[in-house]
Structure formats: structure tokens, C-alpha cells
Amino acid sequence: xxxxxxxxxxxxxxxxxxxxxxxxxxxxxxxxxxxxxxxxxxxxxxxxxxxxxxxxxxxxxxxxxxxxxxxxxxxxxxxxxxxxxxxxxxxxxxxxxxxxxxxxxxxxxxxxxxxxxxxxxxxxxxxxxxxxxxxxxxxxxxxxxxxxx
Amino acid sequence: xxxxxxxxxxxxxxxxxxxxxxxxxxxxxxxxxxxxxxxxxxxxxxxxxxxxxxxxxxxxxxxxxxxxxxxxxxxxxxxxxxxxxxxxxxxxxxxxxxxxxxxxxxxxxxxxxxxxxxxxxxxxxxxxxxxxxxxxxxxxxxxxxxxxxxxxxxxxxxxxxxxxxxxxxxxxxxxxxxxxxxxxxxxxxxxxxxxxxxxxxxxxxxxxxxxxxxxxxxxxxxxxxxxxxxxxxxxxxxxxxxxxxxxxxxxxxxxxxxxxxxxxxxxxxx
Numbered sequence: 001x002x003x004x005x006x007x008x009x010x011x012x013x014x015x016x017x018x019x020x021x022x023x024x025x026x027x028x029x030x031x032x033x034x035x036x037x038x039x040x041x042x043x044x045x046x047x048x049x050x051x052x053x054x055x056x057x058x059x060x061x062x063x064x065x066x067x068x069x070x071x072x073x074x075x076x077x078x079x080x081x082x083x084x085x086x087x088x089x090x091x092x093x094x095x096x097x098x099x100x101x102x103x104x105x106x107x108x109x110x111x112x113x114x115x116x117x118x119x120x121x122x123x124x125x126x127x128x129x130x131x132x133x134x135x136x137x138x139x140x141x142x143x144x145x146x147x148x149x
Numbered sequence: 150x151x152x153x154x155x156x157x158x159x160x161x162x163x164x165x166x167x168x169x170x171x172x173x174x175x176x177x178x179x180x181x182x183x184x185x186x187x188x189x190x191x192x193x194x195x196x197x198x199x200x201x202x203x204x205x206x207x208x209x210x211x212x213x214x215x216x217x218x219x220x221x222x223x224x225x226x227x228x229x230x231x232x233x234x235x236x237x238x239x240x241x242x243x244x245x246x247x248x249x250x251x252x253x254x255x256x257x258x259x260x261x262x263x264x265x266x267x268x269x270x271x272x273x274x275x276x277x278x279x280x281x282x283x284x285x286x287x288x289x290x291x292x293x294x295x296x297x298x299x300x301x302x303x304x305x306x307x308x309x310x311x312x313x314x315x316x317x318x319x320x321x322x323x324x325x326x327x328x329x330x331x332x333x334x335x336x337x338x339x340x341x342x343x344x345x346x347x348x349x350x351x352x353x354x355x356x357x358x359x360x361x362x363x364x365x366x367x368x369x370x371x372x373x374x375x376x377x378x379x380x381x382x383x384x385x386x387x388x389x390x391x392x393x394x395x396x397x398x399x400x401x402x403x404x405x406x407x408x409x410x411x412x413x414x415x416x417x418x419x
Contacts, residue, residue, distance in 0.1 A: 042269075115273065
């Protein structure tokens with residue numbers, strides 16, 4: 001699958017929502033935890049060798065499962081391959097919790113659900129559709145209930 | 150740079166709803182070393198927009214995308230290509246090529262440009278934060294209200310929080326400042342709600358509140374198998390992440406409905 005790597009690399013250089021040096025392993029046989037610079041930008045998690053400017057890799061954070069594992073460790077896996085886990089060992093339990101919370105909210109799907117929820121609540125309380133001012137109230141992606149593809 | 154391509158491709162083809170989809174012709178950028186111009190040809194592809202990702206497939210039924218355009222940070226503009234209904238996705242990066250796409254007609258082109266211009270994660274996040282604030286303010290007004298307007302008890306002021314569609318037409322409250330509707334006598338009351346209060350208590354148990362078309366539970370419309378039930382109950386901001394808070398919030402609504410039911414009962418007995 002082709003993709004615009006150049007733009008993705010550029011995204012990796014943007015200010016991050018969250019960045020830290022964390023020990024990380026990839027779901028490959030014999031993989032060990034290695035110190036990486038891990039950077040969360042929009043719905044991508046980039047990981048760098050600590051002294052390099054270009055990321056080794058990127059994870060799109062849609063349809064993923066963030067799991068708190070044992071102490072200081074969380075993992076990321078994807079819906080269609082739940083056994084393949086990217087593991088992250090944090091410096092502290094607090095750091096671990098912070099990352100888990102941040103990553104759970106770092107998907108477009110999460111934002112979409114939030115928007116629908118807030119819209120609905122505001123509409124119920126005030127009688128007004130808060131999306132009207134943005135001119136996006138009719139967009140399919142913001143409607144309650146299932147919408148067709 | 151590695152990308153979790155298998156998962157990305159799965160996201161493209163799974164049944165989570167697409168924000169836009171349709172056929173577009175995509176300009177192929179070809180370099181002719183011996184000529185001083187780019188050959189211009191177009192390939193018809195099936196495009197699917199999900200969030201800030203634009204996927205394209207060879208055919209509508211293809212099981213895997215041929216390509217992906219990550220849209221974050223892009224601009225979308227109409228372009229003066231030789232083709233009618235053409236638009237371009239461009240990036241800031243100086244050397245970056247633009248994606249020139251051609252729609253089937255004016256309406257299709259406008260729909261795509263609109264959808265793509267608002268596709269960024271940043272934009273979504275902005276809107277969500279704004280709504281979060283608005284909801285917080287609405288709740289604060291609700292909490293700040295001390296008195297329930299019992300005296301001005303026109304039957305017309307009934308307002309079902311969970312189903313605004315039930316509000317009878319002739320009683321539609323005038324929407325005034327801050328999007329709140331005001332009642333007849335005595336100042337501003339946050340639209341539709343009265344503060345929780347201790348009720349009389351001796352009446353028969355109230356009927357169940359009407360079923361809400363809820364945003365909670367899996368009825369959000371986008372199947373989200375990765376969510377646990379606990380997460381579904383606290384979908385959003387840190388304020389609601391505690392289920393007991395969310396529970397109290399909905400509880401206020403129940404109290405209001407109970408009161409309205411009881412007032413109706415009282416009036417019925419007069």
C-alpha cells in the first residue's frame with residue numbers, strides 16, 4: 001500500500017501531545033525492550049532511536065486496544081491481531097497511566113464519538129444544535145445512530 | 150519508516166463508517182526524462198475517507214487499498230487543471246507533490262472539497278473541545294439554579310430532557326441569550342431543566358422515563374469492538390470519566406422527570 005511517507009515524516013516533526021523516552025518492544029520473535037523516543041502526534045504514535053531525527057516507525061492508533069499490563073507496562077495491539085503486542089515499559093506507574101489515558105483518546109474514532117455525545121447532550125439541555133454554527137450539522141459522520149458508508 | 154500497514158489496511162476496509170466515498174480520477178504524475186513536460190493521465194479509483202485518512206482502491210470491491218493519503222496538515226483547493234471539476238490536495242512541504250483529483254461533476258467536487266477540508270484530526274479536536282466547554286457551561290447553569298419555577302406552572306413548560314421531540318409545538322420556548330430558553334415569570338432558567346430538589350415522596354413510583362436515543366452504549370453508530378463497557382459509559386472528558394459523575398448527571402434528569410410527573414399528578418387531583 002502506497003502512502004505519503006514524506007507527509008508522515010513531517011508530521012513526526014510536529015509538536016507532540018506527548019513525548020517521552022520509554023522502553024519499547026515490537027511484536028517480533030525475540031524482540032527485546034529497547035529505549036526509544038516515543039511521540040504522540042494526532043492519531044499516530046511515532047518511535048525514534050533516541051539519537052535520531054527520523055522515526056523508525058509509526059503506528060496508526062485507530063481500532064487499537066490499549067491495555068495496562070503488569071507494573072509500569074502497557075501494550076498496544078490491533079483489533080484484527082490482538083496477540084501481536086507493542087509493549088511499553090514506563091519509568092513509573094503514573095507515567096504508565098498517563099500514557100494509557102492519552103492513547104485511549106488519541107483516535108479519530110474517539111473524537112467522533114465524543115463529538116456526537118456532546119452534541120446530543122447540548123441539544124437536550126439547550127434545544128440548540130451546537131454544530132450549526134460550524135455549518136457541519138448535516139454531515140453524515142456526526143449523526144447519531146448508524147450511517148451508511 | 151515502518152508503518153503498521155496491515156492494521157491500517159484493515160481499518161480502511163472494515164465496516165466502520167466512512168466519512169465520504171466515491172469514484173475520483175487521480176492524476177498520475179509521470180516524469181519523462183526525455184521530454185520537458187509531465188504526461189497527464191488519470192486513473193479512476195474508488196476513494197474512501199475515514200477521519201484524516203484518504204484511502205484509494207483499484208475497484209470498489211477491492212479488498213485492500215492501493216494507497217493512502219494522510220491528510221493531516223493539508224490544504225484542499227480547486228485547481229486550474231485542464232480538467233473540469235478538478236481539485237488538489239497540497240501540503241506545506243516545499244517539495245511535496247500535490248494530489249490532483251477529478252470528480253464526476255460539480256456537486257461531487259464540492260462535496261469532496263468540503264469533506265476533505267474538514268478531515269483533519271486537529272479540526273475535530275477543536276470542535277470537540279469547544280463543545281466540551283459549551284456543555285460544561287450548560288451544566289454549570291443547571292447547577293447554579295436554586296429555585297424551581299413552581300408558580301409559573303403553565304402546563305406548557307413541560308420539557309422532556311431526553312426527547313425534545315415531545316415538546317408540543319405551541320409551547321416551544323423562545324430561545325434567548327446563550328441558547329437557553331426562558332420561562333414566563335422570574336428570570337432565566339437553563340433550558341429544560343430544574344435543579345434537583347427533594348421531592349414530596351409520597352406519590353406512586355413514577356413511570357420509567359422515555360427511552361433515550363442514546364449516545365452511550367454501542368448505539369454511537371460506529372462499531373467499536375475495542376471498547377469495554379466501562380469506557381462506553383465515560384466516553385469523553387476527564388469530568389465524565391468517573392462513572393459516578395455521569396450517573397449523577399443523568400440522575401438529575403430523572404429527578405426532573407419525576408417532579409414533572411408528580412406535578413401532573415397533583416394537578417390531576419385538583
